[in-house]
Amino acid sequence: xxxxKNVSKWYDEFxxxxxxxxxxxxxxxxxVCGPSGSGKSTLIKxxxxxxxxxKGEIYVDGTxxxxxxxxxxxxxxxxxxxxxxxxxxxxxxxxxxxxxxxLKVLGRSDDESQQNAARLLERVGLSDQADKHPAQLSGGQQxxxxxxxxxxxxxxxxxxxEPTSALDPEMINEVLDVMVELATDGMTMMVVTHExxxxxxxxxxxxxxxxxxxxxxxxxxEFFNSExxxxxxxxxxxxxxx
Amino acid sequence: xxxxxDWGVLIREPYxxxxxxxxxxxxxxxxxxxxxxxxxxxxxxxxxxxxxxxxRGIGTCYVETFRNIPLLVQMFLWYFVFPELLPEDAGMWxxxxxxxxxxxxxxxxxxxxxxxxxxxxxxAGIEAIGQGQRNAGLAMGLTPAxxxxxxxxxxxxxxxxxxxxxxxxxxxKNSSLALTIGxxxxxxxxxxxxxxxFQGFEAFTAATLLYIIVTSTxxxxxxxxxxxxxxxxxxxxxxK
Ligand SMILES: Nc1ncnc2c1ncn2[C@@H]1O[C@H](COP(=O)(O)OP(=O)(O)OP(=O)(O)O)[C@@H](O)[C@H]1O
Ligand SMILES: [Mg+2]
Numbered sequence: 001x002x003x004x005k006n007v008s009k010w011y012d013e014f015x016x017x018x019x020x021x022x023x024x025x026x027x028x029x030x031x032v033c034g035p036s037g038s039g040k041s042t043l044i045k046x047x048x049x050x051x052x053x054x055k056g057e058i059y060v061d062g063t064x065x066x067x068x069x070x071x072x073x074x075x076x077x078x079x080x081x082x083x084x085x086x087x088x089x090x091x092x093x094x095x096x097x098x099x100x101x102x103l104k105v106l107g108r109s110d111d112e113s114q115q116n117a118a119r120l121l122e123r124v125g126l127s128d129q130a131d132k133h134p135a136q137l138s139g140g141q142q143x144x145x146x147x148x149x150x151x152x153x154x155x156x157x158x159x160x161x162e163p164t165s166a167l168d169p170e171m172i173n174e175v176l177d178v179m180v181e182l183a184t185d186g187m188t189m190m191v192v193t194h195e196x197x198x199x200x201x202x203x204x205x206x207x208x209x210x211x212x213x214x215x216x217x218x219x220x221x222e223f224f225n226s227e228x229x230x231x232x233x234x235x236x237x238x239x240x241x242x
Numbered sequence: 243x244x245x246x247x248d249w250g251v252l253i254r255e256p257y258x259x260x261x262x263x264x265x266x267x268x269x270x271x272x273x274x275x276x277x278x279x280x281x282x283x284x285x286x287x288x289x290x291x292x293x294x295x296x297x298r299g300i301g302t303c304y305v306e307t308f309r310n311i312p313l314l315v316q317m318f319l320w321y322f323v324f325p326e327l328l329p330e331d332a333g334m335w336x337x338x339x340x341x342x343x344x345x346x347x348x349x350x351x352x353x354x355x356x357x358x359x360x361x362x363x364x365x366a367g368i369e370a371i372g373q374g375q376r377n378a379g380l381a382m383g384l385t386p387a388x389x390x391x392x393x394x395x396x397x398x399x400x401x402x403x404x405x406x407x408x409x410x411x412x413x414x415k416n417s418s419l420a421l422t423i424g425x426x427x428x429x430x431x432x433x434x435x436x437x438x439x440f441q442g443f444e445a446f447t448a449a450t451l452l453y454i455i456v457t458s459t460x461x462x463x464x465x466x467x468x469x470x471x472x473x474x475x476x477x478x479x480x481x482k
Binding site for chain 1: 374375377378379380381382383384385388392393396397400473474475476
């Protein structure tokens with residue numbers, strides 16, 4: 001479904017990604033972790049072409065992301081993405097947020113978009129918030145709307161970039177619950193997160209990044225149960241303390 | 243001081259008519275120049291926030307040029323120098339056949355100058371929103387143009403209602419410079435009344451009041467509009 005082959009990226013002289021290769025099969029859930037600045041966000045943004053890369057290849061559903069001839073908007077329209085800061089559009093209501101790309105990108109009718117929005121809001125437990133504006137919702141609620149908004153496009157895969165890092169602790173679970181449900185429903189997911197509880201519950205594989213490299217890429221069982229490299233060991237002990 | 247106050251001059255013919263006509267010219271110059279400034283300024287401001295180096299460069303050149311030459315100098319350049327720089331035929335046309343030459347020149351000059359200031363506001367408004375919103379729009383498959391249309395501009399124009407209001411008021415006040423190239427707007431008419439009647443205090447008081455009435459009305463109107471556009475739940479936009 002998602003395939004990265006020897007991807008490298010530079011900001012001027014500085015190399016952010018160094019020869020990264022991995023893949024995410026259909027229905028698989030892959031968790032990406034690693035220290036701050038290790039390139040996790042950059043890697044995940046390369047997958048839907050929000051960041052350009054200079055070397056290597058990325059394929060999503062058979063389409064080459066880095067190819068100059070690729071219609072990026074069309075490709076992105078069926079890869080959902082959820083951001084650390086939610087990024088709901090503040091000037092329109094929750095429902096309109098979910099309808100926008102259905103109307104403007106997929107060309108769905110107003111009725112159909114509206115029905116989808118209502119169905120998805122129910123799925124994330126927010127039917128009663130449909131007509132509010134984003135700023136009137138809590139962080140956890142906003143992030144659930146953001147997930148609903150991404151799902152409205154019927155994505156073949158979902159990318160998450162630290163979806164719970166900006167949330168107060170008591171709101172983390174309501175978002176993780178929605179994500180766990182998605183994972184068990186068979187959604188293909190690539191999730192940057194430090195929530196190791198989430199990784200233990202639903203991840204198939206865990207990727208550990210450090211200084212732009214993929215240092216570990218193994219099954220969840222291997223990652224948590226056997227001896228890891230030194231850097232991963234230090235990282236894990238640090239985040240598990242919290 | 244031996245000054246014969248005579249407020250009656252203001253409602254006497256033809257002085258009353260002069261004031262009214264001057265006021266209408268002021269409004270016409272301001273509104274026409276504002277339409278030009280707002281449209282062109284938006285385009286230039288947006289250009290400066292795109293990914294294209296070329297568009298950004300053109301936008302920067304425009305802003306730096308028009309913002310840094312004094313407005314009065316620009317007025318003279320457009321009126322006296324510009325026609326001379328054109329190829330002969332075009333220069334002749336501008337000098338002889340341009341409809342309402344003083345008015346048109348004043349509108350173009352004020353409009354182009356203010357566009358550079360509007361552009362800076364538009365750019366600041368868009369930049370205040372940040373990369374995250376842009377990415378969110380792109381990630382759902384919107385084209386870059388659609389991201390501007392549906393995501394960035396609706397929010398950034400709300401943010402910049404107050405500075406745009408003040409730019410409009412500035413254009414309105416700057417329109418008095420049009421008298422230097424012969425547009426008989428409010429200030430010019432007040433001066434003319436002074437010359438004919440020696441009642442300068444009355445004439446300029448009337449002109450001042452006219453300016454104040456318009457600026458306060460505009461400010462009030464924009465407060466109302468700002469309130470209408472307020473986004474529910476938002477305390478201040480543009481942070482983050
Ligand atoms: N636009 C940019 N220009 C230059 N350097 C950048 C830019 N964006 C990111 N970087 C650098 O690239 C590196 C990787 O950044 P990235 O955001 O991918 O890290 P991350 O693993 O997501 O970190 P975090 O956990 O803090 O989100 C960092 O060192 C960062 O400073
Ligand atoms: Mg990051």
